[in-house]
Amino acid sequence: MAQKPNKSAPKAAPADTLDVDLLWQMQRVGAANLSPDGAQAVCSVSTPSMADNKSRSALWLLSTLGGEPRQLTRCGDKDSQPQFSPRGDLVAFLAKREDGGVKDETTQLYLIAPDGGEARRAGVVATGVEAFKWFPDGRRVALLSWVWPHLKGTEAQAKAHTEHKARKETGVATSEANYRYWDHFMPVGRVVHLHVLDVHTGELTNLFEGSPLQLSRTEPDNTCFDISPDGKRIAFSHDVNPDQPIDGRNRISVIDVKTRRTSLLAKADDWHLTAPVWRGDGKRLAWLAAEVGRKHTLPNHLAVGDATGSTWSVVSSEWDHEVQAPLQWEEDGEAVLFAAEQQGRRHLWRFDLPDLRAEVVVEGGWLHAFHKVAGTLVTLADSASHPPQLRAHEPDGTAARIEHFNEELLARLNLGDTEEVWFTGALGDEVQMWLHYPPGFDRSRKYPVLHTIHGGPHTAPGDVWHWRWNNKVFAAQGYVVASVNYHGSSSFGHAFLDSITHRWGELELEDVEAATDWLLKKRWVDKRRIFATGGSYGGYMVAWMNGHVPAGRYAAYICHAGCYDWQAMFADDAWSWHAKELGAWYWEDPARIAAQSPHTYAGNFNTPTLVIHGALDYRVPDAQGLAYYNTLKARGIDSRLLWFPDENHWVLKPRNSAQWYGEFFAWLRRHDVATSKGKAGK
Numbered sequence: 001m002a003q004k005p006n007k008s009a010p011k012a013a014p015a016d017t018l019d020v021d022l023l024w025q026m027q028r029v030g031a032a033n034l035s036p037d038g039a040q041a042v043c044s045v046s047t048p049s050m051a052d053n054k055s056r057s058a059l060w061l062l063s064t065l066g067g068e069p070r071q072l073t074r075c076g077d078k079d080s081q082p083q084f085s086p087r088g089d090l091v092a093f094l095a096k097r098e099d100g101g102v103k104d105e106t107t108q109l110y111l112i113a114p115d116g117g118e119a120r121r122a123g124v125v126a127t128g129v130e131a132f133k134w135f136p137d138g139r140r141v142a143l144l145s146w147v148w149p150h151l152k153g154t155e156a157q158a159k160a161h162t163e164h165k166a167r168k169e170t171g172v173a174t175s176e177a178n179y180r181y182w183d184h185f186m187p188v189g190r191v192v193h194l195h196v197l198d199v200h201t202g203e204l205t206n207l208f209e210g211s212p213l214q215l216s217r218t219e220p221d222n223t224c225f226d227i228s229p230d231g232k233r234i235a236f237s238h239d240v241n242p243d244q245p246i247d248g249r250n251r252i253s254v255i256d257v258k259t260r261r262t263s264l265l266a267k268a269d270d271w272h273l274t275a276p277v278w279r280g281d282g283k284r285l286a287w288l289a290a291e292v293g294r295k296h297t298l299p300n301h302l303a304v305g306d307a308t309g310s311t312w313s314v315v316s317s318e319w320d321h322e323v324q325a326p327l328q329w330e331e332d333g334e335a336v337l338f339a340a341e342q343q344g345r346r347h348l349w350r351f352d353l354p355d356l357r358a359e360v361v362v363e364g365g366w367l368h369a370f371h372k373v374a375g376t377l378v379t380l381a382d383s384a385s386h387p388p389q390l391r392a393h394e395p396d397g398t399a400a401r402i403e404h405f406n407e408e409l410l411a412r413l414n415l416g417d418t419e420e421v422w423f424t425g426a427l428g429d430e431v432q433m434w435l436h437y438p439p440g441f442d443r444s445r446k447y448p449v450l451h452t453i454h455g456g457p458h459t460a461p462g463d464v465w466h467w468r469w470n471n472k473v474f475a476a477q478g479y480v481v482a483s484v485n486y487h488g489s490s491s492f493g494h495a496f497l498d499s500i501t502h503r504w505g506e507l508e509l510e511d512v513e514a515a516t517d518w519l520l521k522k523r524w525v526d527k528r529r530i531f532a533t534g535g536s537y538g539g540y541m542v543a544w545m546n547g548h549v550p551a552g553r554y555a556a557y558i559c560h561a562g563c564y565d566w567q568a569m570f571a572d573d574a575w576s577w578h579a580k581e582l583g584a585w586y587w588e589d590p591a592r593i594a595a596q597s598p599h600t601y602a603g604n605f606n607t608p609t610l611v612i613h614g615a616l617d618y619r620v621p622d623a624q625g626l627a628y629y630n631t632l633k634a635r636g637i638d639s640r641l642l643w644f645p646d647e648n649h650w651v652l653k654p655r656n657s658a659q660w661y662g663e664f665f666a667w668l669r670r671h672d673v674a675t676s677k678g679k680a681g682k
């Protein structure tokens with residue numbers, strides 16, 4: 001049942017280790033959505049092309065019963081978010097393509113029959129479709145679209161959209177406090193409204209028209225709302241604050257689809273409530289609740305309440321994990337399914353409501369998505385040793401792949417081993433480190449070490465595959481790759497995550513240095529060849545190390561999109577988080593901010609550094625990397641800059657990724673005594 005390999009790429013040579021070209025030959029499987037009987041699953045699969053320097057995504061129909069996968073769509077190249085209709089007679093998806101001689105200017109909703117044929121546009125939403133869900137009647141979908149709130153009617157929106165597209169001026173004029181997000185400016189003068197689209201007539205109704213209601217401006221996705229089982233009401237998470245702060249306090253409300261009357265379901269001053277989902281009987285709902293008003297680092301917990309809005313409660317507060325969206329009720333209404341991280345992995349959990357107890361249903365690796373229908377469960381998960389894959393799980397726990405993308409390529413690769421180890425780090429705490437060994441690792445030899453320091457800081461990439469920071473690609477170059485889940489990482493409980501608050505850099509550095517000391521005791525480590533790299537907060541860490549670690553400890557650093565100067569970082573899109581994380585606004589306590597800022601220690605910089613940054617990065621503006629690079633140059637420290645005019649916080653284009661890995665390895669080789677001069681591992 002092997003999938004047809006990615007024909008647009010040259011046949012992989014009989015390679016046995018993973019390099020960037022083979023990495024980019026791999027197809028990227030997305031989350032699956034099950035048919036009502038659980039027998040079929042539809043997913044989007046992205047196929048990169050180094051030659052075209054882009055990726056194309058198409059829908060594939062898979063069987064959970066062992067049938068042969070089949071490509072469902074072929075005409076588009078951005079087909080995404082597929083969802084079976086409640087009767088299973090249609091698959092709806094988002095696309096931007098040409099249909100009926102009309103070329104989409106914005107993303108539209110399309111329909112296709114599961115047994116194939118041509119897709120058709122399900123009506124015109126001039127302002128575009130961000131996300132959608134089917135109504136139980138299978139005739140309508142609820143969808144999100146950015147609209148001009150003062151206008152009434154779809155024609156007025158379409159006219160405004162046309163005028164906006166035709167404008168000649170390019171200036172962005174706004175009075176919003178939050179106007180950018182990651183790599184784009186939010187649409188000025190527009191808000192996200194909830195609509196109903198009849199997929200047969202194309203009739204579009206804006207449920208929020210004329211109201212002050214709006215949904216998330218940062219991540220308008222289909223976890224923001226859920227349709228009641230009877231199709232009469234829609235629960236949604238929203239912030240009534242017109243400024244829509246990035247760290248706001250959402251409440252849960254319900255709107256009657258017919259009357260458009262809204263009612264409050266749940267709110268609490270210090271609590272941020274999100275991701276509502278209805279129980280199958282329509283009498284209760286579940287949602288996420290985080291008491292961020294008490295402390296900004298407090299996690300999302302599971303909350304449940306009745307549909308009348310009379311009572312609700314947080315049910316997982318004793319469970320020191322973060323519950324993550326989306327939530328899904330079990331059919332018996334006695335439990336809720338969700339993903340949550342634990343010690344550098346992400347599992348699928350079942351939270352039993354009567355017992356208030358969480359148990360692992362499917363172990364990660366890293367579980368990315370899941371869907372359960374009619375007793376069939378499908379998951380999308382990866383691990384350090386394989387990219388995201390789809391599996392169907394039987395009630396007895398057995399699981400079977402339902403696609404075989406990349407199988408032929410993976411079967412030929414020797415990826416090397418991955419090991420989870422623990423060492424004593426800062427505060428005397430046990431700290432986790434993942435070691436990715438080179439293929440053919442031989443403990444009697446000497447190896448270079450490459451620290452890959454994760455970003456966030458509140459993340460915990462452990463047993464994970466990563467397309468941009470692929471530890472197996474790094475290891476294949478001969479490095480033992482060390483990934484420390486330092487203090488401040490997620491998945492080790494709230495106290496560990498919160499331990500770095502107001503003192504960024506301190507405990508994390510202690511952990512990384514303790515890890516290096518642990519490694520240096522290993523006979524197979526060549527102490528002359530220790531390197532460190534990291535992106536974003538990981539880039540911050542290697543810049544921090546350059547100012548805090550004596551010369552010679554590390555042979556070289558690579559800093560990708562690193563936070564360098566916290567005062568200048570106020571130009572970022574996440575400025576409202578700064579005071580909470582650093583302990584003050586920069587104008588209130590400049591000394592405190594400077595003490596946590598790598599640029600303060602520029603006088604100590606001593607280690608050669610490759611600086612990488614994208615111009616479209618609004619989370620860590622590229623001025624951060626340029627300031628760091630210029631400082632290194634001013635101080636006569638060997639340094640190099642790789643700057644992308646067309647990349648954001650990440651490097652997403654195939655050719656740019658190849659250039660990124662190429663420059664990355666060339667920099668390491670240039671500062672490696674084994675390659676630049678002398679012999680490796682005497």
Ligand SMILES: CSCC[C@H](NC=O)C(=O)N[C@@H](Cc1ccccc1)C(=O)O
Nearest residue numbers: 455456457536537538572574577581619
């Ligand atoms: C806690 S503030 C921002 C958190 C966010 N974490 C994960 O996505 C993030 O964007 N982290 C950046 C580093 C950063 C930290 C603070 C302000 C801007 C950027 C990252 O590591 O990706």
